[in-house]
Amino acid sequence: MAQSSEYAVVARDIRKSYIARGADRRKNIKSRDITVEALKGVSFAAPSGESIGILGQNGSGKSTLLRLIAGGETPTSGSLLVRSQPVLLGISAALQPTLSGARNVRLGCLAMGMTPEQVDEVYDDIVSLSGLDEDAMARPMQTYSAGMGSRLRFAIATSIDPDILLIDEALSAGDAAFATRAKRRMDHLLSKAHSIFLVSHAAQTIEEMCTRAIWLHKGEIIADGPAESTARHYRLWAWREAKDEYESANKIIEDVKKDYVKPNIVLASDEKNHNGKRH
Template structure:
């Protein structure tokens, strides 16, 4: 909500972050979520995890989704190795399970030479890699990643791609929110485009990201009419698809 101060005092204005959206995501899918800033991406992810309750509608899930974000809580004073132990224990693992998972976490993070250092000395990219490795060690059935994979080198991207493939195969589904269209195309089997709280496209990552790139380019060139025509055309196509399903 935004508070607007007028002549007569303070008034509260409701600003909907999302308009009615209907989605069905199946086991084994990796869903990329794209859109400009303020389009409702993070709000949708918070609703899926239950951190924000929708004013209308419902979310049905086979298990509680796990949210992974760059700002996820880790203890800055502890070493990377101690954070692995603490993070795994916090997720319900036993000491024996932590010991069994540790090497895989270390290999996925690529931080073998830095685990003895305190987390406060890590770059944001290093911390993101450690958080991803810890969070995915429990094989969550539903994993939501909000901008956590936009850092790291090509080697780390290859490892995360393999890990996401394993999650989709052995667990459930993955949601990946990112401004990196290359990451979305590389790591996702399906992509949805949100804009101004509305669902614009839902389909093949190559097609959705290519259309979105043209839309974003027109916005960057100060051609709002051209961008609006693209958005409206794709909304009409999506509406026809929904009608045909029914």
């Protein structure tokens, strides 16, 4: 049983639905609204100092979950509690593609609440972590490759030691040297009891960067456990899917579902209401 006060992020039976207008080109047939369920009863508790990878195919609800944790969207139903304001890598800094990397470092840090003096203090560390040279920092970001932009965003976002850091696919665009530096930076954050959520299609990235992994499938959590074993099952399932071996792929899904036990989340408000009842 998980007590909400002990955790950085707690989700209980989170559901998220979107309304899409269905198209029908036939005459005299009105289009109708279609409800799309992105998340279906997601529950988990994330302790401080844990790095959690979120695995799943396209459309499984990974990025939707991160946006909910970040506060950019609200759940349709369920309870979602966070200890502090998370930083979502990719939208955390208001970066401008027409400005240079150097200008964007300062702009991004100021947007996250730093003073100009604090920006000066962390500037060299940000550039060092990103691995970009002076020439690259002087160029507009619109000339950067996807990997270069992701590396700089990661370096900016982690410069403030965020209590809860959310990373959506950013690390998959970096090279091996950057992955090593990023891992060191994540270990530093975890040593200070920070919490990290990393979304990636790459099971190996989750395995190397995280201690725990959550597998989302069609909006539901079907596995939640050690990163190594969860990523291994996901990798095997993805390989079977790619080979069109759907029967064996479905068997993997069935097996991991059998092993998954949905957590019983107890919120502080539940205890308060219980204690307030007369017996």
